[in-house]
Amino acid sequence: MSLSFGGIRALRGVSLAVREGETLAVIGPNGSGKTSLFNCISGAYQPGAGDISFDGASLLRLSPDRVARRGIARTFQNLRLFLGMPVMENLLVGRHLHFRRNLLSAALRLRREEIRHRDRCEEIIEFLDLEPYRKLRAGDCPYGVQKRVELGRALALEPRLLLLDEPASGLTGEEKEEVAYWLHEVRGRFGVTLVFVEHDLRFASRLAARMIALDRGEKIAEGTPEEVQRRPEVERAYLGDAA
Amino acid sequence: MDLVETWREELRFAPGRVTRALLAAAVAFSIALPFLGQPAWIVRGTLVAITAIGVMGQNLLVGYAGQVSFGQAGFLAIGAYAFAHLQGLPWLLALLGAGLVSALAGVVVGFPSLRLKGPYLAIATLGFGIAAYQLLANVPALSGGRMGLAVQRPSLLSLYWTDVALLGVFALATTNLISSYAGRALMAVRDSEIAAESMGVNLTRTKLLAFAISSFYTGVHGALFAQFLGHLEPELFNVSEVLTQFVAITVGGLASVEGSIFGAAFVVLLPVIFGGLRWAVPVFFGASILAVLIFEPGGLAGALRKARLYLEQWPFR
Known part of the structure; x- marks a missing residue:
């Protein structure tokens, strides 16, 4: 799938598959397209090319509320709670x-x-x-x-696929531990398929059995956390060319 | 101090001793008012009840759903004139008809809200209000021309009782609506459109629903106002009516049912207090909005809520 804003290409031919019941981490530096990917799946953006299908049916051109109706819930990187309620x-x-x-x-x-x-x-x-x-x-x-x-609100929807945009960002070490524990429990209790975006590689490798890495809108690696972290492209994306 | 044992108690109507006491006092006051033998106060009470219904509708749209609309004068006029033209029907049907015609106009006017936000939506809806006024002023078949339209006017007392009872019905329905899924959808759209959508709330349906309900209330307000006046002319529905409604929801308290009633009382009774200085009322209206925004953004209802919380938790704090 691809996504462009005017001349900026936010996603370039990214393709991924998520199996039912698995936990997939999406990693990558800032601006690599992780959130754009989520926005395409949840219907907030429409990809310029490509297809997104869930449970055999296409999600293209569905508004976010209809995507939600299919059983997909999400959280937001910068929190979008109903603050007055x-x-x-x-x-x-x-x-x-x-x-x-x-x-x-x-x-x-x-x-x-x-x-x-x-x-x-x-x-x-x-x-x-x-x-x-x-x-x-x-x-x-x-x-x-x-x-x-926000996690609770997404769970209340009883989704089959849960998209979490940086569930541990901005949290203290202790709070991160708690989130990791809850996500682990969520999988067991709600039997939900989990896809999450994360900066923190350690956090991501603890939860996910599989990982994909994005950089500048392209998928640069896919595999188990160990495999992905050993890839030179990933190191370069995170640490720059000097590394 | 009330002890809540299960969350089911929170779902009850008017939980809390202080709330129930205040509610009982308000009902007792409304029943006692006509027996005080002051016709002028019966007139004012009637006008507060009528206005409060419209203010409540406006508050649903602006305070709960977060859609800024300046089209109230238009909906008010549509309700009033629809009622005047439906006078052949039984009273309740004519009233419902006026509300429904206005609600339909609300849905049409609501369409820009799917694209426009904040000040842009305000301007679009203001345009509708002015257009409705111009239409009435220039189409005699609708407005009865220079002679205006006559509306049958019942006795003052029967007006008072029906209008106060109707206010009770509307206040109850509003309280129930906002604590239901529908009210939550309105507030969710107000607080974050993208999150509301991602939770499965249909934006189009919710916004148009907000406009429809709000203008239904305003249409009924217009119909009752027409009945109260006994006579209609387009001049009644110019833009200053929009200002009055805005003062009412801001001073009374955004997103509050009791605040809508306080706000209506404020805008109806203030000119009475000013008496001979009537020209100064708009100035005072403007000043009161500023004062509320600075000192108590929750308006009169917000101030009451704080006082009530203090009382309910006394002697603990």
């Missing part, structure tokens, strides 16, 4: 797709659906240790908690 409501928006929507019963306060979905969100709150923050506005939560809320 409490943490719990943020998670409930993640359940939006699963609601049986009916304006009349909403206006009449028939809460059966609400209770059903609240139950699921309470499970996620418990799972991610968010109890103390449940009623706090997302904008008032500390950064580490906001990252967790």
Whole structure:
């Protein structure tokens, strides 16, 4: 798949396959196209050429909400929470797709659906240790908690494919450990396929069995973490030509 | 101090002792007002109730869904004139009809919101308001020409009771809506369009829904206003009405149902207090917006929320 913005080619013929149930890490230096790749998959950008298919059906020209309906959820590198809403409501928006929507019963306060979905969100709150923050506005939560809320919101959607854009960036060492633990649990508990973008090679190699490396919009390596990190192209991309 | 034992209690209507007490006081006050024997205050109460319905609609659009619209004068006019033309029908049908015609116009006006944001959307919707005014001023078949349109006017007391009851219905429905999936979708779109979309919220549908609901409320506001006045002319729906509505949602409190009612009371009652100095009202309106933005961005509702939180947690803090 390829993506251009005017004269800038953000992705050049990148091709990758993700198998159901696996965990894939996408690594690469700044500006290498990792986030652009995610934006293409999730429908925020439309690739200029190529195809994206999920479960045998093409995702091309689908708006982000229809991609979500296919069972793909994502998080954002710079956090895109609903800052004015409490943490719990943020998670409930993640359940939006699963609601049986009916304006009349909403206006009449028939809460059966609400209770059903609240139950699921309470499970996620418990799972991610968010109890103390449940009623706090997302904008008032500390950064580490906001990252967790975003993960929780994506989980609430019950995705089959979860795209995480730098799940550990900006976190302290201890918080990174926690995120690694949760992602490990997420795979076990929700049986979700995981694709994540990461700068931190150590973090990435701990979670992912397979890795691809991007540089300047091109795929430069693919394989197990050890294989990828040993490739000279990857070293060059990360450390510059001098290395 | 209330102890919440399960989250199910939070789903109840008006949780918290202080909230329930305030609500009961407001209902008691509305019932007592006509018995005070002050016709002038019954008129004001009626006008506050009518205005509050429109302000609530405007607040759904601007405060909850984050779509800045200056088209309120147009929706108000559409509701008022639709009601005047539907007078042959039973009252409730005519009222619903006025709301629905206005909601339809809302959907049409909402289309630019799919492309435009912030000030650009404000200008596009302002254009609609002016166009509606011009249309009414120049098409006698719609507006009754220079003679205006007459609307049947019930007795003051029956106006008061119906309008206050309607405000109750609208306030209840709004409270329920915003705490449902629909309200969350509106706020999600306000806070981050891309995240809302990625969570499966359909932007087109949500924005147009916000416009439709909001202009339904404003249409009903217009219809009740027409009934209150008993007479309609296009001059009533010029751009200054938009300003009034904006003052109401800002001073009352963005994204708040009770704030919409406070805001409506503010814009209706302020000119009463000013009395002879009526020319100074717009100046004071402008100053009050500034004061709110500087000192209490949550408006009157925000100030009340803080006071209530303090009371509910007393003596703990």
